[in-house]
Amino acid sequence: MLNAAWTVSLLVAAARAVPTDWVDPFIGTTNGGHVFPGATLPFGSVKSVADCTGNENQGGFVWDDSLITGISPLHDDGTGGSPSLGQFKVFPQICPGSFDTCKLSDTSRAQPRRRGTEKAHPGYFGITLGNGLELETTVTAHVALHRFTFHGFDTSQPHKPPSIVRRQQEEDDELPPPENEDVPPENEDTETPPTRPPGHAIPPLGSGTKTSSTPAAPATPTPPPPQPSAVILFDLTQDLAHSYQGAGSMRFSKTSEPGVVRVSGTGQFVPSFGANYYRVHFCLDVPGVKKFAKYSMGMNPELVNATGESERVGNSNSGALFEIDPKYLHERGNTIQTRIGVSWKNEKQACAFAEDEIPNGRWNHWSDFEVVRSKGREAWDELLNVVEVDTTGVDNDFIVNFWSSMYRSYIAPTNITGDHELWDSNEPYWDSFYCIWDSFRTVHPLYAITARTAQAEIIRALIDIWRNRGWLPDCRMSLAPGWTQGGSDADSLLADSFVKNITKDIDWNAGLRSMITDATITPGYWDVEGRSAIERRKQLGYVPVDDDTPGGLVTRSASKTLEYAFNDFGIALVADAFGLEETAKEYYNASNDWINLWNPKTESAGFTGFIQPRYMNGSWKDVDPRHCSPVLGHFDCFLNYNGGEFYEASSWEYSFFMPHDMAKGVELMGGKDTFNKRLEAFFENGYHDIGDEPGFLVCFLYNYGGRPDMTVDRVLKVLNAFYFPGPAGVPGNDDSGAMGAFVVFSSFGFFPVAGESVYLISVPLFPKITFRDPDQGTTAQIITHGFDGAKKNKYVQRARLNGKELLRNWFAHDELFGIGGTLEFWVGEKPSLWGTTDEDLPPSMSTGGKFLGMLEGAGSQARAFTSMEHKSDKGPGHHYPR
Ligand SMILES: *[C@@H]1O[C@H](CO)[C@@H](O)[C@H](O)[C@H]1NC(C)=O
Numbered sequence: 001m002l003n004a005a006w007t008v009s010l011l012v013a014a015a016r017a018v019p020t021d022w023v024d025p026f027i028g029t030t031n032g033g034h035v036f037p038g039a040t041l042p043f044g045s046v047k048s049v050a051d052c053t054g055n056e057n058q059g060g061f062v063w064d065d066s067l068i069t070g071i072s073p074l075h076d077d078g079t080g081g082s083p084s085l086g087q088f089k090v091f092p093q094i095c096p097g098s099f100d101t102c103k104l105s106d107t108s109r110a111q112p113r114r115r116g117t118e119k120a121h122p123g124y125f126g127i128t129l130g131n132g133l134e135l136e137t138t139v140t141a142h143v144a145l146h147r148f149t150f151h152g153f154d155t156s157q158p159h160k161p162p163s164i165v166r167r168q169q170e171e172d173d174e175l176p177p178p179e180n181e182d183v184p185p186e187n188e189d190t191e192t193p194p195t196r197p198p199g200h201a202i203p204p205l206g207s208g209t210k211t212s213s214t215p216a217a218p219a220t221p222t223p224p225p226p227q228p229s230a231v232i233l234f235d236l237t238q239d240l241a242h243s244y245q246g247a248g249s250m251r252f253s254k255t256s257e258p259g260v261v262r263v264s265g266t267g268q269f270v271p272s273f274g275a276n277y278y279r280v281h282f283c284l285d286v287p288g289v290k291k292f293a294k295y296s297m298g299m300n301p302e303l304v305n306a307t308g309e310s311e312r313v314g315n316s317n318s319g320a321l322f323e324i325d326p327k328y329l330h331e332r333g334n335t336i337q338t339r340i341g342v343s344w345k346n347e348k349q350a351c352a353f354a355e356d357e358i359p360n361g362r363w364n365h366w367s368d369f370e371v372v373r374s375k376g377r378e379a380w381d382e383l384l385n386v387v388e389v390d391t392t393g394v395d396n397d398f399i400v401n402f403w404s405s406m407y408r409s410y411i412a413p414t415n416i417t418g419d420h421e422l423w424d425s426n427e428p429y430w431d432s433f434y435c436i437w438d439s440f441r442t443v444h445p446l447y448a449i450t451a452r453t454a455q456a457e458i459i460r461a462l463i464d465i466w467r468n469r470g471w472l473p474d475c476r477m478s479l480a481p482g483w484t485q486g487g488s489d490a491d492s493l494l495a496d497s498f499v500k501n502i503t504k505d506i507d508w509n510a511g512l513r514s515m516i517t518d519a520t521i522t523p524g525y526w527d528v529e530g531r532s533a534i535e536r537r538k539q540l541g542y543v544p545v546d547d548d549t550p551g552g553l554v555t556r557s558a559s560k561t562l563e564y565a566f567n568d569f570g571i572a573l574v575a576d577a578f579g580l581e582e583t584a585k586e587y588y589n590a591s592n593d594w595i596n597l598w599n600p601k602t603e604s605a606g607f608t609g610f611i612q613p614r615y616m617n618g619s620w621k622d623v624d625p626r627h628c629s630p631v632l633g634h635f636d637c638f639l640n641y642n643g644g645e646f647y648e649a650s651s652w653e654y655s656f657f658m659p660h661d662m663a664k665g666v667e668l669m670g671g672k673d674t675f676n677k678r679l680e681a682f683f684e685n686g687y688h689d690i691g692d693e694p695g696f697l698v699c700f701l702y703n704y705g706g707r708p709d710m711t712v713d714r715v716l717k718v719l720n721a722f723y724f725p726g727p728a729g730v731p732g733n734d735d736s737g738a739m740g741a742f743v744v745f746s747s748f749g750f751f752p753v754a755g756e757s758v759y760l761i762s763v764p765l766f767p768k769i770t771f772r773d774p775d776q777g778t779t780a781q782i783i784t785h786g787f788d789g790a791k792k793n794k795y796v797q798r799a800r801l802n803g804k805e806l807l808r809n810w811f812a813h814d815e816l817f818g819i820g821g822t823l824e825f826w827v828g829e830k831p832s833l834w835g836t837t838d839e840d841l842p843p844s845m846s847t848g849g850k851f852l853g854m855l856e857g858a859g860s861q862a863r864a865f866t867s868m869e870h871k872s873d874k875g876p877g878h879h880y881p882r
Pocket residue numbers: 303304305
C-alpha cells in the first residue's frame with residue numbers, strides 16, 4: 001500500500017519538529033474519503049488543487065489513474081453528493097500550432113499524471129503531467145497562485161518541428177522517477193526561497209538568437225512548419241459537475257503591469273447538495289502574454305483585445321487562451337506564474353483580493369511563490385501548535401495520521417466574512433457547512449477546545465443565517481441552502497458551544513431563539529432548513545412514517561425522531577441556563593420522545609428491543625434492524641424517496657443513539673451486562689458502520705455500561721483497522737474533517753458527547769498532550785504514566801484530575817478546559833475496577849445528570865431572555881420550490 005514516496009516523506013518528517021512536517025494531505029484521497037488534498041489556509045475561502053476526471057472527484061484530486069483537467073481555486077472537503085465547485089480551471093498546454101490546435105474541453109485536454117510526482121503539504125500542491133508539464137499551486141485566503149513549468153519546451157529554435165516524443169524522453173532524466181523508486185523528499189526547506197528555478201530547466205543565457213522577439217512573418221511563400229506554442233488555458237464554465245447555468249461573463253483588460261493580461265468575470269452554477277444556483281467571481285492575471293483569444297465550443301478561438309468590456313458568456317464550454325511569449329518563458333527557466341483571486345461578492349472584489357493578498361510586482365516570480373508557500377505553512381503551524389503532543393514511544397505512522405487528521409479538521413467550514421451579498425450584516429459569514437449533521441459530532445467540539453475564536457464566529461454566522469433566512473441550516477454550501485440530512489442538528493451544535501462557555505460577541509439570547517424557532521415553526525421548505533413534522537410530533541410524540549406535513553421529502557421518520565429528541569435536549573440545557581424553567585421542562589420532556597419508538601418486541605441476533613418506525617395510527621412498521629448496516633442494504637438509506645426510515649445507519653446503530661439518556665437506553669436493553677454484550681455483537685457481527693458519522697460515539701458507549709476497558713479495546717481496534725496514513729486511510733467521506741476529528745479525539749483519549757459538556761474517557765495515545773488556549777492564556781494537560789504506545793499498558797488503573805482522584809470514567813469540559821488544569825492517568829496491562837461502578841458512569845437525564853450542561857456558576861452568560869420575536873416572515877425567498 002505505501003509506496004516509496006510515502007516512506008521517504010515519513011523519514012523526512014521524523015527529523016522535524018513542527019506539526020505541518022507530519023501532515024500528509026493525500027490521506028483519504030481514494031476509497032471514498034473524498035479529501036481535498038490541495039493548497040488552502042485554515043478555513044480559507046480558496047482551496048486550490050488539480051482536478052481529476054473520474055467518479056470520486058468530490059474533493060477535486062483523486063489518488064488513482066484518472067486524468068487531470070486543470071487547477072481550480074474552489075473546492076469542498078470530504079463531501080458526498082455530486083462533486084462540488086471546481087470551476088475556473090487554469091491549465092497549461094503545448095499547442096502544436098496556432099490557437100485552433102489547442103484542446104479546449106476538459107475531456108479532450110485531460111492529461112495523465114506521472115505517478116510519483118504528487119507533492120503536497122499544508123498550503124502547497126504540485127504534480128507533473130504525462131506530457132512533462134508541471135503544475136504547482138499555493139494560496140492566500142482568497143487567492144491562488146499557480147506555477148507552471150514547461151519542462152523541456154524548446155524556446156530557442158522556432159523552426160524546429162514539434163517533437164513531443166523526443167521531449168518526453170529528455171525529461172525522463174530530469175523528472176522524479178516513477179513510483180517504487182526513491183524519490184527526493186517532497187518539501188525542500190523553504191526558509192530561503194531560491195531566487196530562480198532549479199538549473200536543469202534553464203537554457204544557457206544567450207543561447208538561440210531567435211528567441212528574443214515575436215518571429216516576423218516569413219518573407220518566402222513557403223511557410224515553415226507550425227511552431228508549437230506554450231499556452232495557458234482558462235476554463236470559465238466547466239466545474240466538476242458540469243453545472244454551468246449560462247449566465248456568466250468575461251472581461252479582458254490590461255493592468256498596470258506590463259505584459260500582463262487580465263481576464264475577470266462571473267460564472268453561475270448549481271450547488272452540489274443544495275437548492276437554487278450560485279454566482280461566483282474570478283480575476284486571473286497572466287504575464288508574458290504574446291496573444292490571447294476567447295473560445296466557445298463549436299467555434300474557432302477568436303483573438304480578442306483587452307478592451308475592458310464585459311461580455312456575456314452563454315456557451316457552457318467557454319474560456320480563454322493565452323499564448324506565452326517564448327522569450328518570457330526562456331528567461332524564467334520555462335516557468336510561468338499566474339494569479340487568480342476569487343470572490344463570492346463581485347468581480348471587483350475578486351481583483352481586489354488578488355492585488356491585496358499577493359500584490360502586483362510580487363506574484364510572478366519564483367521567489368514570490370516560495371514566500372506565499374512558506375507563509376501558508378506558517379499559518380497552519382500557528383493554528384496546529386495550539387495542541388502539543390509528546391511523541392515519545394509513539395510510532396511514526398501514528399504521528400503522521402494524528403497530525404494529518406488534525407489538519408483536515410480545519411479545512412472547512414470556510415470563513416468568507418464580508419465576501420458575499422446575501423444580506424447586509426456586520427456579522428461573520430461562514431460557508432461550506434457540509435453538513436452539520438456530520439460535523440456537529442466531532443469537528444465543532446474540537447473547535448470548542450482548540451479554535452474557540454473561530455467557533456464563536458461560526459455560531460454568530462449561524463445565528464445570522466437564522467436572522468436573515470428564518471431558520472438555522474443543516475447544510476449550506478456555495479452561499480446556497482443545502483439539503484437537511486436528519487434532525488436540526490445546528491441546535492446541538494449551538495448547545496455544545498453554549499455549555500462550553502463560548503461567548504465572544506455572541507448574542508446567546510438570539511441563539512436560544514433560533515433553536516426554539518427550529519423546534520416550533522415549520523418552514524415552507526423544510527428540506528433545506530428547520531424541521532419537518534413539528535405538529536405531528538407534538539401530537540404523537542414521534543415523527544410518523546406517513547407524516548403529512550407539506551414541504552419536503554417524507555423519509556427518515558425514525559432517525560429524525562431520535563435526532564429531534566436530542567436536539568430538544570440541547571434547547572432545554574440552554575433554556576435552563578437562562579432560568580426559563582417552564583421552557584426547559586417542556587424541552588427536557590420532549591427529549592424523551594425517542595422512547596415512543598422503542599419497540600420492545602423487535603428482535604435481532606438474539607437481542608430484543610429496537611427503535612422502530614411508527615405510523616400515525618400508532619402501529620409499527622417493521623424494519624429489519626440490520627437494514628442500512630454494512631450487512632444488509634448498506635447503500636439503500638440516503639436522501640431519496642425510498643431511502644427508508646433510518647438515515648445512513650441501521651436501527652441497530654440508531655438504537656444506541658440517546659446520548660442525553662443512555663441510562664434509560666441501557667435499562668430498556670436489559671441492564672449493563674446485556675448492553676455491553678449487545679455492543680459487542682453490534683461490532684462483531686458487522687453492523688457497525690465506521691464509514692459514517694453515527695458510527696463514532698457508539699465506540700465509546702461501553703463507558704455507560706461500566707466497562708471503560710472495553711471502550712479502549714474497541715477504539716484501538718477501529719483505529720487500527722480503518723484509519724491509517726495512506727490514500728485509502730479514511731473509511732468514508734471525511735465530511736469536512738469529521739472523520740479526521742474522530743481520530744484526533746480518539747488520540748486524545750476522550751470523546752465528546754457532542755451537545756453536552758461530557759467527555760467519555762478511553763486512553764490517551766500520547767504520553768503527554770498540552771492544550772493552549774491562546775485567548776485566555778490557559779493551559780490544560782493530559783499526562784499518562786506508564787505509557788507504552790497503548791501496546792500493553794492500555795487500561796486506566798487510576799486517574800487524577802487537578803490533583804484529586806477521578807473515579808468517574810468521564811469528565812466535564814470546564815473541569816479541564818475552563819481555566820486550564822491537569823488530567824493524569826496511570827495505565828496498566830489488565831482492566832481495572834476504575835470507572836466501573838454506578839457512581840462512575842457518565843451522566844444521564846433519567847439518573848439526574850446535572851453535569852450535562854455547564855458546571856455551577858458558568859450560566860452567567862445567560863442573561864434575561866427576551867420574548868420570542870420570529871423574523872421568518874421578513875426578508876426574501878424563504879421558499880424554494882423545486
Ligand atoms: C483589436 O485591435 C486591433 C487594432 O486596434 C483591431 O485592428 C482589431 O480589429 C481588434 N480586434 C478585435 C477582435 O476587436
